[in-house]
Structures are given as structure tokens and as C-alpha cells.
Amino acid sequence: MKIPKLIFESFGYICPLEKISMENCTLYTHEVDMGKVLTRMRAHFDASSLKVTGQDDHWESITVVSKKRRLRKGNTLTITYRQRAVPGYTLEHSDEPIIVNLHGMYAFVQQISADNQELKERLLAKIPTINTEVVIKAEPSFNGDLRSAVMELAYELDAFFFSEGNVIFNTDVQGFWDKTGALLLDVNGHSTATHLTVNIDAKYFDSQTPPSPDALERKARSLQQLQSMGIRSSAMLPAITDESNVVLRTPAEVAARVAVLSAVNAVAFGYLEGKEIIGYLQQHQLWEHTTPEEKSFLDNPTEELKTKETWKCEDIWVLMWALNKVPELGYMNDLCNLDMVPQEVYPFKGVESDPASFFSSAKELRPATEILDANDLYYRAHWSCVDAILKSEESPAHRGIVYERHYALNWLINYRNQPWDEVTCDT
Structure with missing residues (x-):
């Protein structure tokens, strides 16, 4: 398969295929308590090796400076992170860089032809649950205690890795690894891992209203209808509002x-x-x-x-x-x-x-059920159109037609209470 020059942005750097003078990896976790990272680093390295920027409860970066007795002279480890503004377990549309990146990651994984399709589906299910992106840079490379510290951190955060290859995983191939170092999926579709657990913190789930059975049934009907039309959509897109919550335009x-x-x-x-x-x-x-x-x-x-x-x-x-x-x-x-x-x-x-x-x-609208059915259908079709553009593919649905109809339907259902000129068609 043809691998794009840039897969997706990874916070703090872009992941190119060329070799660089340092090694990188990124941890993706549903965890939001970054105090755990600092605690883990302090437990692994002595205080004189650590430099922390910011307050302990809200640090900005952690740097481990090499010491002869612990690390080979000249090696450093730098850790930074970014998080969602509001933790969650779905990928709603947002301009937040981490959400944009996760959408890109999801689209990238989705187009890989995987040997282990079930494991790929679990990775796709896990991506929307990510709340924090932890970038780890090693100069000039990961070795000795640097590697063991990173693996301990992955366990602590129940995280998975993205890396373009380094001494941790002993490969030059870009891919995703689990917290044990087993390969979840590389760009060629290969895996060595056999399972991936998808955890969602109950407090985040409870803070968001789960979709109603009617909304989930509508989503399923839309996906089935699009499939019959030869239009590929994503089962990971959330269900839209239902009749009990929608307030249609008069x-x-x-x-x-x-x-x-x-x-x-x-x-x-x-x-x-x-x-x-x-x-x-x-x-x-x-x-x-x-x-x-x-x-x-x-x-x-x-x-x-x-x-x-x-x-x-x-x-x-x-x-x-x-x-x-x-x-x-x-x-x-x-x-x-x-x-x-x-x-x-x-x-x-x-x-x-x-x-x-x-x-x-003009005294009466169609029932809310019909309007929501249409909105849900065009919402998912619009995602397909955007996905086709990102992959330089043709879509069975016409992007211009789908976009305008989605626009009008979003206005009809008072999506985000936006006036006509400001309606967004999130996908």
C-alpha cells in the first residue's frame, strides 16, 4: 500500500518517514491525571536527574538529564502532553488540535488492510476514548532505563503507542503498539498482539447522556441504507439527538x-x-x-x-x-x-x-422522526464525502448536494442553535 508522507500530526512534532536525530514515540491514553506521569518518573529516576517545568499538579514538560550511573552520558528524555478540554469517549467535531489529530488517526487506521480485523476494530474503538496525548522524545535514542521508564509509564496510563520505529520496538516501520510492546497494527496491516482492552472511565460516561434506543436504531438504519447505496460511512460516528430532545424550527x-x-x-x-x-x-x-x-x-x-x-x-x-x-x-x-x-x-x-x-x-412540518431520519442519513453521507476527499477517492454521493442538504437539515433541527449564516456541518 502507498503510505502518505505525513500520517497525522503528533503533538510536538510531525511524523515523517525520514530518519531524525532523536527518537520519538507518543502515548495515547484515556487517563487525564498527568500527576501520575511525574510520580512515575520520580519513582524511576533520582531527583537530580529531573527538571520539571510548571507546577507539580499542572506541569508543562519533564526532562530527564542523563547521569553516568543511570543513563549513558549525553542522553535525555523529554515528556510533554496535551489533553481534551472536556474528557469524553466519543469523537465529536471540534477544532481542538488533539481531537483533529484523533480524527486523522482514526481515518488512517480505518484505511489499513489488517491481517487481524478484530484487533483493528478494537483499536478503532479505543481511539475515540483517548483524552490525553503524551509525547516522549529521546536524544539520541531510547536505551537502558529510558526504555523501561517508558514501558512502565504505558502500563501506568493504560496507553497504547504510536511510533515510526525506534529501539523500544526494534523496527523502522510506523505503527501502533500496546502497553506491553506488542504490535497492534503497522502500516502494512501486520500485528503480533492478540487483544486490546477498551476502557472508559465511568465518570466520563456518566457525565454525557448516552444515546437513546431510538437514536441508535436510527443510526443503524442509516448505515444500512448507505451500505445499500454503496456509500461507506463510519460506525464510530455518534448517534444524533432524538425526538425527545430535538426542537425543530417552527x-x-x-x-x-x-x-x-x-x-x-x-x-x-x-x-x-x-x-x-x-x-x-x-x-x-x-x-x-x-x-x-x-x-x-x-x-x-x-x-x-x-x-x-x-x-x-x-x-x-x-x-x-x-x-x-x-x-x-x-x-x-x-x-x-x-x-x-x-x-x-x-x-x-x-x-x-x-x-x-x-x-x-405552510402551516405544518413533516414529523420530527422523518426530519431526524434525513438528518442522520445526510450526516453520515457527508462524512463519507469528506473521507473520500481525504483519500483522493470518488464518492457515490455528490459532495455539493450532500453538504447543502446536510446544512439545511442541521438548521431545521436547531443544531447547536446556530443561525442560518453560521450553521456547521460537522462530520
Whole structure:
């Protein structure tokens, strides 16, 4: 298999394939008490060998300076770490560097063709439980007590290793090792370990509401449906909210949103000028429902922005579906056709038209169950599209279509209470 130049960022350094003047390894653990690291190092090395930056209960780095009686002269060991802001056991979307890195690690492991598929699945299950990343650097290499100290630390933290090869594992191959030093999975798919335990601290589990049976059943249906469509998704993605917790947008909110979108869309396709639509929206009390980005576009509809706005056809389609004006969303690789929406129920028919009749007919949304089913499905399909891009592969689902529909569905379910311009489509 072709190995990428950079697998994923490992805190404190990038893991290249070239040899470097020091040896590195990274420990990944669900543990958050880093006082254990300092305690372990103090138990293994005498005080004169240690230099600690920061307070004992919140240290920033630990350096072990070589001594002739313990270490070969000139060798040092440096330990740093980073953690999740909020400990957990799932990989929700986040801009936190450690979460971003874990997503990259998960995607990397997922694409390896493993000899021991069950062990690979256990490693994939363990990655989302990681709360702390501990980077260990040895100059010029791990040897003697340095190696034994690192292995003791792995046991203390119930951690697994990522390494590109060093004297600890006696290999030049990149891979993952368990706390005993047994190979969990290397880039060629090989393993020597036979088992990997996945532990989740109960206090973290209890602090997060576990998904309901309905949410888990919805997730399973979506995965099965995507599989039947030839779309690969990830079983590790969490379940979304369920009917008992979701607060959908009101029919009036949805009607106002689609009315504005349909009017702005006429400018995107070049049928009307921005100033004409501004007048129309103001005349029909829709200007207050027009977002800052839409107002900016109408003021200066550049060709680049017009192209971007034409994609909002898919959002209009989803919202019309939610209002029962469209029978089904259709395929994920087929562009919607707004001409299929009967003119009598379409909100915008020109600047001389009055949207009052549309508003009077838009009084009810589809059941929350249907909207959540669609949201869950497109959420998982969107992950597949992003994953395909990362792997330079083609996806059976059209990324643009899936993204816009996911966007509209997230707005419908009040995802993170985000206004239209700020909706995120986390994967």
C-alpha cells in the first residue's frame, strides 16, 4: 500500500518517514491525571536527574538529564502532553488540535488492510476514548532505563503507542503498539498482539447522556441504507439527538427562510438584479428574515458569489420537503429540480407576486422522526464525502448536494442553535 508522507500530526512534532536525530514515540491514553506521569518518573529516576517545568499538579514538560550511573552520558528524555478540554469517549467535531489529530488517526487506521480485523476494530474503538496525548522524545535514542521508564509509564496510563520505529520496538516501520510492546497494527496491516482492552472511565460516561434506543436504531438504519447505496460511512460516528430532545424550527420560520432563499436565488441565476430583490423583500416584510450574508450578496452579487448561491437550490429543496411541498428528497447524486415544485406552492414567482398564499399554506412540518431520519442519513453521507476527499477517492454521493442538504437539515433541527449564516456541518 502507498503510505502518505505525513500520517497525522503528533503533538510536538510531525511524523515523517525520514530518519531524525532523536527518537520519538507518543502515548495515547484515556487517563487525564498527568500527576501520575511525574510520580512515575520520580519513582524511576533520582531527583537530580529531573527538571520539571510548571507546577507539580499542572506541569508543562519533564526532562530527564542523563547521569553516568543511570543513563549513558549525553542522553535525555523529554515528556510533554496535551489533553481534551472536556474528557469524553466519543469523537465529536471540534477544532481542538488533539481531537483533529484523533480524527486523522482514526481515518488512517480505518484505511489499513489488517491481517487481524478484530484487533483493528478494537483499536478503532479505543481511539475515540483517548483524552490525553503524551509525547516522549529521546536524544539520541531510547536505551537502558529510558526504555523501561517508558514501558512502565504505558502500563501506568493504560496507553497504547504510536511510533515510526525506534529501539523500544526494534523496527523502522510506523505503527501502533500496546502497553506491553506488542504490535497492534503497522502500516502494512501486520500485528503480533492478540487483544486490546477498551476502557472508559465511568465518570466520563456518566457525565454525557448516552444515546437513546431510538437514536441508535436510527443510526443503524442509516448505515444500512448507505451500505445499500454503496456509500461507506463510519460506525464510530455518534448517534444524533432524538425526538425527545430535538426542537425543530417552527413552520413559520421555515416558510420565511425558504421565501427569502427562493427570492435571493433569482439573483444567483441572473434572472433579476439584487436591488429588485431587496425591494421585494422589504415590501413583503421579509427583509428582517434576510441574513447578513444574503444582504451583502444582494448589495454586490459578484459572479463568484452567484455561483456559490446557486447551490442554495438544494437548501430550498430540503425546506420545501420539510413543509410537505416536495414528496421526497431524491438521490444523493442527482441535483434537485425546482421546476418540479408546483408553481402554486412555490414562494417566489417574481417581484410582482405576493408570497401570502405560500405562507398561508405552510402551516405544518413533516414529523420530527422523518426530519431526524434525513438528518442522520445526510450526516453520515457527508462524512463519507469528506473521507473520500481525504483519500483522493470518488464518492457515490455528490459532495455539493450532500453538504447543502446536510446544512439545511442541521438548521431545521436547531443544531447547536446556530443561525442560518453560521450553521456547521460537522462530520
